[in-house]
Amino acid sequence: MTGQCVWFEGIPFPSMGFPSEHLREVQENFIIKDEDVLLLTYPKSGTNWLIETVCLIHSKGDPKWIQSVPIGERAPWAEAFRGYNLLKDKEGPRFITSHLPVQLFPRSFFKSKAKMIYLIRNPRDVLVSGYFFWRSAKLVKKPQSLEQYFEWFIQGNVVFGSWFDHTRGWMSMRDKENFLILRYEEMKWDTRSTVEKICQFLGKKLEPEELDSVLRNSSFQAMKENNMSNSSLLKGRYLEKNGELLRKGVTGDWKNYFTVAQAETFDKLFQEKMADLPQDLFPWK
Numbered sequence: 287m288t289g290q291c292v293w294f295e296g297i298p299f300p301s302m303g304f305p306s307e308h309l310r311e312v313q314e315n316f317i318i319k320d321e322d323v324l325l326l327t328y329p330k331s332g333t334n335w336l337i338e339t340v341c342l343i344h345s346k347g348d349p350k351w352i353q354s355v356p357i358g359e360r361a362p363w364a365e366a367f368r369g370y371n372l373l374k375d376k377e378g379p380r381f382i383t384s385h386l387p388v389q390l391f392p393r394s395f396f397k398s399k400a401k402m403i404y405l406i407r408n409p410r411d412v413l414v415s416g417y418f419f420w421r422s423a424k425l426v427k428k429p430q431s432l433e434q435y436f437e438w439f440i441q442g443n444v445v446f447g448s449w450f451d452h453t454r455g456w457m458s459m460r461d462k463e464n465f466l467i468l469r470y471e472e473m474k475w476d477t478r479s480t481v482e483k484i485c486q487f488l489g490k491k492l493e494p495e496e497l498d499s500v501l502r503n504s505s506f507q508a509m510k511e512n513n514m515s516n517s518s519l520l521k522g523r524y525l526e527k528n529g530e531l532l533r534k535g536v537t538g539d540w541k542n543y544f545t546v547a548q549a550e551t552f553d554k555l556f557q558e559k560m561a562d563l564p565q566d567l568f569p570w571k
């Protein structure tokens with residue numbers, strides 16, 4: 287995958303839209319303001335679902351905004367050249383999305399009071415989701431098989447680097463007041479409680495019918511039907527015609543794809559890399 291990538295400080299980035307001088311500018315000079323809200327994920331962890339949810343909380347469940355403005359303009363990606371330019375000129379509290387590992391993140395954040403939500407997902411499902419996505423993306427060397435992508439993923443030879451390093455890096459922030467960790471799995475299993483948790487973290491109060499509307503309009507089906515959120519705008523330039531951001535939207539899909547040997551290899555690696563972190567951070571099976 288990394289054959290066609292741009293490398294910055296040892297991390298591979300997609301070949302279009304992430305020039306290294308720009309990544310340096312983001313790291314050194316992008317000013318994060320106290321009132322900004324940051325949405326941080328490793329790719330394929332449910333980023334777009336989190337954005338949609340936070341935008342709907344902001345609009346108190348009114349779907350007008352999410353149905354009229356592309357998702358990438360509502361919460362631009364800081365590390366993407368285009369996203370950064372949108373953010374620089376934005377007034378007021380901003381929603382900022384990023385897949386950056388902690389060591390490359392804008393330095394100003396670490397001195398700010400800006401709130402960050404870090405969404406993680408079972409890396410086995412991240413791997414499967416990534417395999418299907420990158421196979422139909424135009425920005426990277428396409429994997430030829432799941433077997434090949436499995437090897438790339440466990441070695442960290444994928445865009446934005448190793449899942450293990452990314453997760454370990456950001457987990458070091460977990461005791462900070464302005465840092466909320468969410469899991470894709472808990473969002474799936476109890477979406478309502480997760481949305482309430484986000485509201486509490488952001489200091490937002492929703493009426494019951496507003497909360498219902500957030501849940502209805504951020505569902506997998508609603509997002510799949512919303513052309514502002516379903517990646518149809520990416521087709522052509524970035525994605526092949528058959529590329530889908532909203533593929534299945536389930537937990538545990540890796541069980542349909544991993545061989546027994548791959549599952550064992552993955553378990554062993556997970557143990558090696560993550561054993562010293564509290565295991566209740568990772569509530570998946």
Ligand code: PPS
Pocket residue numbers: 327328329330331332333334335411414415416418504505506507509531532533534535536539
């Ligand atoms: S990206 O390209 O990194 O920004 O992708 P990202 O949004 O992080 O992850 C894509 C996966 O999230 C799933 N998704 C959802 N699941 C449940 N409900 C909703 N509303 C939802 N929206 C997106 C999406 O289907 C991708 O997972 P897979 O397993 O491939 O289906």
